[in-house]
Amino acid sequence: MSDSVIITGLTLGYLLLVLIVGLRANAGQSSSLEGYVAGGRHVGLLVLFFILGAEIFSAFAFLGAPGWAYGKGVPALYIIAYLTLAVIVWWLIAPYISRLGRRHGFLTQAEFLAACYPTRGNLLGLFIGIISVLAMIPYLTIQIAGAGMLFEAATSGIVPFWLGSLLACGVVAAYVYASGLHGIGWTNLLQGVMMVFIAWFLGLATADQFFGGVGEMFRQIQQEAPEYLTMPGAQGMGWGAFSTAILVSALGCVMWPHIFMKFYSARSERTLKRVFVLYPLYSYLLIPLLFVGFAGIVVLADQPLDSPDEVLLTLVVKMADFPAWLIGLALSGALAAAMSTAANLAHTSATILIRDIGQNLPIGRNLPEARVLKLTRGGVIVISLAAYLLALANPASLVSLLLGAYGIVVQLLPMLLGALFWRRASRAAAFIGLGVGAAVTLYYQFLGGSPFGWHPGFCGLIVNSALFVAVSFASKRQETRSPADALTSG
């Protein structure tokens, strides 16, 4: 009992610290929309590095990733592979996006694409806005539900699910409302540093406690369950599924609106590139968390878990003989992962909700900037509340349905690349590719098994790109510049 009190106290202390840092970040900044949304396009190396890190490392890092290692074995490495390869895609296109954003005042992904492919009444912008918000809300719900689950398990029920998720959601909504991207930046820095230390400490301590070291742990797995240590893993994930999951996630990573929009906020293109140089090292954060999952293979061999995602909590809270303060720290680290991602999602969704959806509707046109800023901050509260209610209702089927929306967001990639680099890119071709690619993805995701076990999004991307290229060549467009270049010369 007293242990649970220590754990609860430590975690509440952590929440309070994050809240104070987040609210104080508001001091001394101008209250412009650009400042609130993009940090005045003046975010430096350190903060941007941790923002991008926080966006990628969500509740999944502490729950899902060890779960993959525990349930499947080495196929879990797909996470490390795609995070690393995503940096290549960022490296190639982010500087262009940053530059065009600065020049034309873009703040969202939809604005960029809508400017390159103009439509009547800005239907494209509206469409992308709606799809993006639909894709991000379930993702935010997962973070909030993850926080609630962590709280309940680690405090042995002193803080129930509904209260844990409410606390996490409330703290996030408060500092994002008050401080915008500045609040996110400084809290992500704090949470990022915490996560790195806690993840390594936990991973090594777990291997040490049960096996006397990481090397010993893998020796033992090799003797008792070697199938976990080579492909296709314990549940038979084929090379096709593994490779296409890596590729589509790496390519799609750049299209997540909350990541894409951060390219606008960099102080300079050089800052962006410095962040990307360092970024692959961030994926080492996952290695110790995978260790915890691997430990579970042997430790829980006699009493397998129904839900692999609980492997870290089970080992650290229930099985290991860790002191209460360490469990409290572990909980804070996992909460940091969930909350730092949640903050970015709430902030980005609110921006899109107002700027891409609201301002494209007849009632929202020509609003003064101060009013837009106020609405965006209100949007943060509305989105957070919606995600919290979804987390309580826990409609798993709705969440998986909404995840289909992200499948569509990924299909925007070919038209983005075309806009940046290809002078023959035609608008009609881009729309045909997007439409068919999205349909193919959704079909394989929800109805039929995809060919060769490939990732549904990957199949969609192939069809999408092929159509985009073919129809562009077929149309008679004779431009000398790519759509993005044409913007500049008018």
Place this chain on the structure above:
Amino acid sequence: MSRKSLPSKGMLIYFGVCTLAMVWPGALIANRIEPMILGLPFFIFWYVAWVFVLFVGLVIAYRQEAGEEVDDE
């Protein structure tokens, strides 16, 4: 608009090699447990190592480009 040159051909090949090493068919050659390095089964070590290889490549690419450009900011 002065368009910055795309990454050099060498860099694109480097990126391509890193990608292939982590997916089929490149990763096939690493699909074994022995030898264990730093306590890690070889397949896991392979991924840890390639993350570092990409990091080194990005450092080189950054230094190359920083040498060419002065018009930033």
